[in-house]
Amino acid sequence: MRLTSDFFDHSTIQVAKNFLGTFLVHDSPQGKTMGRIVETEAYLSDDAACHASRGETKRNKVMFGPPGHAYIYFIYGMYYCLNVVTADKGIGEAVLIRAIEPVEGIELMKKRRPKVSSLHQLCNGPAKLVLAMGIPYSLNGVSFSKGPLKILLGDQLLKNQIVTTTRIGISQAAHLPLRFYIKDNSFISKR
DNA sequence: CGGGAGATGGGCT
DNA sequence: GCCCATCTCCCGA
Numbered sequence: 001m002r003l004t005s006d007f008f009d010h011s012t013i014q015v016a017k018n019f020l021g022t023f024l025v026h027d028s029p030q031g032k033t034m035g036r037i038v039e040t041e042a043y044l045s046d047d048a049a050c051h052a053s054r055g056e057t058k059r060n061k062v063m064f065g066p067p068g069h070a071y072i073y074f075i076y077g078m079y080y081c082l083n084v085v086t087a088d089k090g091i092g093e094a095v096l097i098r099a100i101e102p103v104e105g106i107e108l109m110k111k112r113r114p115k116v117s118s119l120h121q122l123c124n125g126p127a128k129l130v131l132a133m134g135i136p137y138s139l140n141g142v143s144f145s146k147g148p149l150k151i152l153l154g155d156q157l158l159k160n161q162i163v164t165t166t167r168i169g170i171s172q173a174a175h176l177p178l179r180f181y182i183k184d185n186s187f188i189s190k191r
Numbered sequence: 192c193g194g195g196a197g198a199t200g201g202g203c204t
Numbered sequence: 205g206c207c208c209a210t211c212t213c214c215c216g217a
Contacts, residue, residue, distance in 0.1 A: 041209070049209065059202070076210050077199030083209085096209060115212085127210050169209055 003144065003151045008068035012086040012093040015067075016042040017162055017180050019084070021154040024100055026133040028148065031108045033133045035100030035123055036154060039181040039188045041167045043094050045087065048172035052092025062141045063092040070149055072130075072140040079127035080137055084144060084151070098168070098179070099124045101187035102132070109133065125189045157182065 003022065008015055017040075025034045043050035051073065052063040062071045063085055071083040071094050087093035100123045102109055109122050109132035116122055123129040135149070144151050160183070167179045168190055181188045 043209075051209080054203090057202085073209080074201065075208060077201075077208090079210050081209065098209085125210070131211095167209070171208090 001153045003068075003153060005066075005068050005145060007151075008084065008086055008144075010086075012042045012044055012095060013178070015084070015086045016040040016095040016178070019095060019097070019151070020162060020180060020182050021157045023103065023152040023154055024097060024129075024133070025150045025152060026135055026148060027150075028134045030134060031105055033105030033109055034103045034152075035129065035133070036103055036187075037097060037099075037151075038101050038185045039097075039099035039179070041096040041098055041180070042086075042178040043083070043096060044178070045092050047176060047178070049167065049170040049174070049176075050092065050094075052094075056092065060092060063094050065089055065141070068144050070139050070142050070144065072135070072137055074137065075127070080130045080135070081126040082130050082135055096126055097129065098126050099181070099187055099189045100129050101185065105133075120186060124187055 019037045019040050022037050051060045056064050066089045067086045069085045071085050072080050083094035083096050085094050102122050113132050123132050163181050163183050164177045165179045
């Protein structure tokens with residue numbers, strides 16, 4: 001069952017946790033890929049690491065739009081990362097999808113990342129999963145409620161299956177406990 | 192295995 | 205000019 005607007009309409013931290021165990025799907029021209037979301041990070045409007053914390057610009061515009069839309073950004077001159085916009089229109093917050101466990105379209109994912117031998121290395125990082133799922137920057141701003149990008153409901157996780165830590169790869173606001181992953185899952189980006 | 196350097200270009204001070 | 209929500213390769217253990 002595809003997630004609709006009511007799922008995204010909660011606090012960003014809550015949505016980041018609720019995404020764990022759901023399924024991210026991309027129906028691309030080359031075929032369908034799907035993976036179970038196992039790791040997320042929350043980015044809040046008053047948080048220095050958040051792209052939207054210094055106000056709206058051309059780049060972060062979609063973060064200020066309604067929740068349930070894709071915010072894709074370009075980083076380090078060669079990679080893209082995928083977020084789901086959260087919080088009401090006018091408030092710039094989002095959830096970064098950091099890792100998925102490949103479920104469907106694995107051959108296509110391997111084809112897109114030919115140098116990767118292990119299934120565990122295929123989607124265990126925000127830029128890796130964007131590459132493996134073939135998510136183009138042209139999908140920046142699209143809704144998860146319709147179109148080729150969607151999130152499907154998964155099994156409900158118990159509270160004690162969710163681990164909370166500090167976020168990866170940031171220097172600003174590095175101490176905030178805003179990273180979430182499924183306990184003992186071997187497809188996360190980093191312990 | 193784990194750590195460090197290099198790739199590579201948009202965005203913002 | 206410097207920073208950056210990253211990844212891969214290569215080296216040493």
